[in-house]
Amino acid sequence: MEIKKISDYIWEIPATEKEGMRVPARIYATEKLLHEMDSGVFEQITNVACLPGIQKYAYCMPDGHQGYGFPIGGVAAFSKEDGVISPGGIGFDINCGMRLIRTDLTVSEVLPRIRELVDLLFKTVPAGVGSKGLMKLSVEELKQVMIRGVDWCIESGFGWERDRERIEENGRISGADPSKVSEKAISRGISQLGTLGSGNHYLEVQIATPENIFDKSMAKALGIFENQAVIMVHCGSRGFGHQVGSDYLRIFDTAMKKYGIVVRDRELACAPFNSPEGQDYFKAMKCAANMAFANRQVIVHRLREVFSEVFRREPEDMGMDIVYDVAHNIAKIETHEVDGVEKELVVHRKGSTRCFGPGRAELPEIYRKTGQPVIIGGSMETGSYLLVGTEKAMSETFGSTMHGSGRTMSRAAAKKKVTGSEIKKKMEEEGIIVKSTSMTGLAEEAGFAYKNISEVVDTMEMAGVSRKVVRLKPIGNIKG
């Protein structure tokens, strides 16, 4: 496939490269990262470029790797009038996302208690495949979670009023309709609120060491200081969102025949955004997105309780505010400029993060000047990043950047190279206390199975799309 170099960090596959491409594909990567990408990424991103109503470019971020239909690390915006919505462009784990909590605690206060913290967090936050929460919700309550997300949590005692504005969409996307969610999804979701899940989902205690703060004044504006302890939560909508995705993939299979949509890969199943099927999926997707925001909210409430127990102080007195909460797998209606005209678009981000620049109306007052905080999860061994969005992101990538490191190795390949207990031992030697429900899961998530997070983050920094604020080093990890 012909790949044109646009700059040191942007590569383009022309629309002439494949029959049916409506727009070119653009890949953000260094030459090294580009060469490391699997060929499936190029096949998939050019398939996405063929979908009806796609605008400007089909994008792949530097953490891109092959996924279901669309690459993970993909961004695609479709016309609201004559474009489509596709579950493959959002991901099975709807609103899988990342939340960062700050504290007033320093490394010297937290380090002596880290084993105690990790043990208690592990006991308090259910993790692993099929994990069930400690809450008993009625169907009516789960429907309230679907409609009202974090608002339901705060009213039910799981959080603070001021948490709301520090979450994308205030933790509640309007237009969610539980009547569009199957009984099966409800029965799977009913016991899953407040649970971490498995795979790459985790809860991590991290440190902002002085050498890792890249922009001191920006860090201060986001509530970050030298040698501070912070907590990162990575999880999504569990089996609930997964079921919503599966249900609508089947519905879209027949809907495509009805609307005469032909796709290059069955995994690209989609429906016109304005069709009844497309609208139903969007309403169900919002239910799962609100459930995921609520899931992270309940987990954060629990971890505030754990910190309170260990440090014998109220969470408010330890400054345990949310820095921000971002969605990594979602579609949203957003206004962006296309060919000099403001248009409402259906922006699909799958393994990609919104990174709006300063001034956007969607940002809360506290971040209107800084730009949107962006939380990037690395592998459990190598650390994570807090970034901010830029003006350039708005004109270049529909206000989007990467979401994490991206895998370089399959789970099966990682398990062949190392055992879970070897990884656990190695991490302890590196100063990271880890506790997991699954030893094979630990092996699958080994740092070497992922791209170098700094290289990925630097790519988007050099491209001018997102700016580094701080790198966060893990000291304790709870993994599903």
Place this chain on the structure above:
DNA sequence: ATGTAC
């Protein structure tokens, strides 16, 4: 990612 298959 996922009651790792209907």
